[in-house]
Amino acid sequence: MKVVESASIVAMPKVSFWTRWFVPIFVIARLTVKEAVRRLVFLGGLLVGAGMMALLAYVFANVRRQGEILPAEIQASLIVHFGLVMTRFFSAVMATALACGAIATELERGTLTLVVAKPIRRWQIVVGKFLGFAFMLTINQIIWLAVIEWGAWDRLGQWHWGVWKAGAIGLLYPLLFVSLNLLFSVHLPWIFVAIISLIFMGIGWSETAMRNIGTLANLPRLITLSQIAGYLMPTGKLARWMVVESDVLALVPRLSGPPGVEMPIPTVADLLYVGGYIVGLLLLACWLFGRKEISG
């Protein structure tokens, strides 16, 4: 709507720059955290993670009982590698579970109706929710990494810093899913957003599978498709960075892929692309929500 002249102007209260532009973001982020804490998905994710680590410990113990003692370094590397794989998967699931109903579904329910009627810009709601989810997922990531580190330390008797380096990069993984979910949740109900998120997860994973099969079977088109999938959903780029940073390849080189297939060397450009991808999705979500007509 155009700002035009009016005969009657009521004095508007003066608020500081901080109050106008930043306070609403943190208020929304705070509420998002509170809301996420009370949802069982957060606790559920942690329990599943703990269960998976216990299973891994059981497998090692069983191997040991059969007299086939794996060297401690190999055990630690396997714990780190598979722990990080699980972290990626469950953080993506958790990000989707938390963010898939963030906007359209909340508007439909009526919980956002009062919020949009306050002196808040729509983009501040999107950014606030993103920060709230990011905070929760960071806590989740730290707990998972601590569990993995404990597993490695138990075998090695010393810290395995690769866990934390890989984990820090791995935080981009759930953030990517949060921004993807926020974008689609502007217009779609949560169930459709969750399905789209799963489809994108599949696209991301298909990159490695297509590259491996394409290389082994010498199918250049499949390799091209794999590269397209890698740009469409750059989770593979992140996964490779995590493998390299986790520092396990020297001990268990086959973790990088099947024999005869070289893992592409991750570059800083890959990380920049993922960062740009997340920011781009977030900006698009802000723009779309800003234009959304709310008629509830």
Next chain:
Amino acid sequence: MLAIETKNLTKIFRTLTGKKLVAVDSLNLQVPIGCVFGFLGPNGAGKTTTLNLLLGNLSPSGGKAFLLGQPAGNPEVRRIIGYLPEKFQFHDFLTAEEFLDFHARLLGLPKILRRERIEAVLEFVGLQGRRKSKLKEFSRGMLQRIGIAQSLLNEPKLVILDEPTSALDPLGRREVRDLILRLKGEGVTVFLNSHLLSEVEMTCDAVAIINKGRLVFQGQLRELLKMPTQIDIRFQNPSPQWQQIAATFGEVISVNSDALSVRVREENIVPELIEALVKSGARLISVVPKRLSLEDLFVKVVVHESS
């Protein structure tokens, strides 16, 4: 000075097939500051769409709207208005105090003022004893009251209430009505969208009626209620002559064996009619004036407009 002003405000929706649907059609509303204003219309008349246009939730297809002189859609104007939507669901895991604190923070109120205002609005709606209770433990009426409380946190100059008494029992309705009247006493403009015409009649100074997106009446409630009055007269000595006399003063609506109903333009015609009948020899058993309620008038205006 106007609290709400719209100039040819129009909203056209397009269906998936490209068909145009005019929800609000060149609406010119003028809501004076300090009054309780009833916004009426049948279902689908465009009331909620108008509210959404005023709040900036929808962008208009044409025309302009102003709230307290500021263009609708300007987020800053929402610092001085309060709003309670018809369909709301609160974050029910919060306590009443946390809920109000959340909204006070969104309004940008500083910490000390937040405490004061939360205290004041809880007292205003009579929920000070439930400040630590979670909203999920609240009844529908209490939720409505806490909803009104959040709309008053910023000491608004204008409060927009969309069906604030829907789903309330008669006692709850009365409480909300009292709250509205107290707000009016404090000089707050209240824009009330309600289906409950009896309540509008009891609380509003002015009303606007819209039908099919168009304004069909706007003005003081007194003015609206000045419309024709009906009187029922019973005779001890019925005669066709009485009907002829009555017809010279107004419109004879119905005639029974010993009674007739007449609609007159103004109330002050009634004594003249009675005098004429008595002078002609009519012996009257009863004269019952039937003032049209807002509901009768609403139906009449809307039906007339539709036809």
